[in-house]
Amino acid sequence: xxxxxxxxxxxxxxxxxxxxxxAITPVTPEPGGxxxxxxxxxxxxxxxxxxxxxxxxxxxxxxxxxxxYSEEAHHHYARMxxxxxxxxxxxxxxxxxxxxxxxxxxxGVVSQKLTPEQAVKKVLAVASEIPQMTVLGVAGPGDxxxxxxxxxxxxxxxxxxxxxxxxxxxxxxxxxxxxxxxxCQYNIDHxxxxxxxxDPEVGAKIYPWIFWEHKRVTGVEAATIxxxxxxxxxxxxxxxxxxxxxxxVLIPGINDExxxxxxxxxxxxxxxxxxIMPLISEAEHGTVFGLxxxxxxxxxxxKAVQDACMGGANLMRHCRQCRADAxxxxxxxxxxxxxxxxxxxxxxxxxxxxxKSYQDKVEVERQAQHAAKQDALAEAQAGxxxxxxxxxxxxxxxxxxxxxxxxxxxxATEFQIFEVSSTEALFVGHRRVDLYCQGGYGxxxxxxxIVRAINDCHAVLVAKIGACPRDELKAAGIEPVDAxxxxxxxxxxxxxxxxxxxxxxxxxxxxxxxxxASIRQGAYTAAEVAA
Ligand code: CLF
Ligand code: SF4
Numbered sequence: 001x002x003x004x005x006x007x008x009x010x011x012x013x014x015x016x017x018x019x020x021x022x023a024i025t026p027v028t029p030e031p032g033g034x035x036x037x038x039x040x041x042x043x044x045x046x047x048x049x050x051x052x053x054x055x056x057x058x059x060x061x062x063x064x065x066x067x068x069y070s071e072e073a074h075h076h077y078a079r080m081x082x083x084x085x086x087x088x089x090x091x092x093x094x095x096x097x098x099x100x101x102x103x104x105x106x107x108g109v110v111s112q113k114l115t116p117e118q119a120v121k122k123v124l125a126v127a128s129e130i131p132q133m134t135v136l137g138v139a140g141p142g143d144x145x146x147x148x149x150x151x152x153x154x155x156x157x158x159x160x161x162x163x164x165x166x167x168x169x170x171x172x173x174x175x176x177x178x179x180x181x182x183x184c185q186y187n188i189d190h191x192x193x194x195x196x197x198x199d200p201e202v203g204a205k206i207y208p209w210i211f212w213e214h215k216r217v218t219g220v221e222a223a224t225i226x227x228x229x230x231x232x233x234x235x236x237x238x239x240x241x242x243x244x245x246x247x248x249v250l251i252p253g254i255n256d257e258x259x260x261x262x263x264x265x266x267x268x269x270x271x272x273x274x275x276i277m278p279l280i281s282e283a284e285h286g287t288v289f290g291l292x293x294x295x296x297x298x299x300x301x302x303k304a305v306q307d308a309c310m311g312g313a314n315l316m317r318h319c320r321q322c323r324a325d326a327x328x329x330x331x332x333x334x335x336x337x338x339x340x341x342x343x344x345x346x347x348x349x350x351x352x353x354x355x356k357s358y359q360d361k362v363e364v365e366r367q368a369q370h371a372a373k374q375d376a377l378a379e380a381q382a383g384x385x386x387x388x389x390x391x392x393x394x395x396x397x398x399x400x401x402x403x404x405x406x407x408x409x410x411x412a413t414e415f416q417i418f419e420v421s422s423t424e425a426l427f428v429g430h431r432r433v434d435l436y437c438q439g440g441y442g443x444x445x446x447x448x449x450i451v452r453a454i455n456d457c458h459a460v461l462v463a464k465i466g467a468c469p470r471d472e473l474k475a476a477g478i479e480p481v482d483a484x485x486x487x488x489x490x491x492x493x494x495x496x497x498x499x500x501x502x503x504x505x506x507x508x509x510x511x512x513x514x515x516x517a518s519i520r521q522g523a524y525t526a527a528e529v530a531a
Contacts, residue, residue: 082119088142131358140324176233238270267313299517376491383498387422410437
């Protein structure tokens with residue numbers, strides 16, 4: 001479907017959604033205890049973009065090198081998942097764990113299931129090869145806490161051998177309250193709970209059944225039990241100072257506006273972050289939603305719900321909806337380098353001192369980048385004086401890291417999206433795309449899908465771009481810009497915006513609203529980026 005042809009009624013307008021605001025009364029978390037890793041005075045009020053000045057030191061220490069809990073950290077630090085938890089105690093209409101594709105990147109997908117012993121060996125292998133891998137997560141392919149022995153055995157063994165690696169789990173929450181003490185015992189500092197509803201009537205449309213007290217429970221009764229367990233588990237973790245992130249899957253027509261209520265309720269209970277993710281739904285995945293034609297949201301529908309939640313629980317917007325065996329920086333997947341066969345042949349040397357000194361270097365580079373970016377931004381902001389403060393546009397950015405516009409259009413497998421105005425360039429998400437440049441030449445068949453993915457953007461900032469995609473983007477109304485190659489992203493975006501606003505003011509161009517964009521649903525192209 002061409003995103004530009006989507007009916008306007010398909011969009012959720014900001015005005016249609018009740019904004020969150022000052023009316024929210026946060027519940028003061030109970031005093032911390034246990035765990036030995038207390039979060040201090042309740043939760044910090046910053047989002048993933050926060051830094052050391054925005055939160056208590058003990059919270060910053062927990063998030064500063066966790067790529068999911070700190071947006072900035074995800075450019076520098078990697079995570080890995082080990083697929084030790086195959087079973088699940090509920091059924092979600094968007095999940096089918098039988099589907100497996102090595103090119104597919106989405107939750108529940110995995111190539112090899114591991115025993116705890118195999119998992120620990122794999123973690124040590126990755127830790128010795130990727131010293132900036134700081135977090136081990138158990139995120140399926142089933143539910144981490146429906147497999148408590150395998151999950152906790154893995155963490156126990158790993159703690160004994162690699163104490164510097166942070167432990168993280170993701171759960172549907174059904175078994176959470178009963179296992180909070182064990183979570184604290186293993187110093188698991190980060191817990192994600194997937195919460196898609198706080199109203200069991202909504203929940204009954206998402207969860208056909210749960211397995212509870214040795215029997216299958218269905219319908220509203222099942223959703224009621226799940227809801228109570230999720231809320232109780234969240235409150236218990238907050239009381240113990242464990243940082244919690246809430247993942248919510250946005251399912252148009254089922255829980256889209258309802259997620260604002262979810263955001264309000266989880267904030268009340270002390271959630272550190274709220275990650276609203278798009279439903280991925282294709283018939284080929286064999287899920288109930290895929291087979292019944294339930295669509296995922298468009299990019300603007302997702303953004304509208306996220307924007308409406310601003311002011312509530314802080315948002316994560318850089319999630320990549322990882323596989324249950326993902327390895328590497330968010331957005332890259334190196335799991336194929338660490339299959340069991342390959343690990344057998346590797347010389348594994350887990351060297352804590354070497355890892356620490358590497359991470360110290362990463363921190364030095366991070367600080368230098370941060371300082372240079374602040375200088376660049378101050379310079380760019382001088383050019384924004386007098387621009388209509390109500391004018392906001394989205395720009396897509398091709399980057400391979402270091403916070404700069406430094407990637408060829410044809411080499412991008414995703415674009416970062418920034419909302420630019422006269423006051424700031426704000427990261428609001430990313431869009432995965434098919435690789436345009438395949439084996440050294442442009443794949444013109446990919447262009448329409450790339451245009452659809454960034455169709456709500458006014459410009460795309462790249463290090464370089466060929467004549468053909470340049471013309472096609474222009475024809476679609478998206479300005480290809482390579483004038484800011486290797487510049488810091490925010491500075492480039494603001495400088496382009498100042499120039500754009502000047503052209504609008506002079507009458508050279510007319511400012512027009514853009515359309516909507518599609519979110520990539522199927523497997524992504526795993527083709528190698530041409531050298
Ligand atoms: Fe893994 Fe999740 Fe821990 Fe991160 S992922 S268990 S919190 S270490 Fe991160 Fe991946 Fe999004 Fe999850 S990008 S799907 S939010
Ligand atoms: Fe699948 Fe996770 Fe839902 Fe279980 S909780 S059915 S593993 S998505």
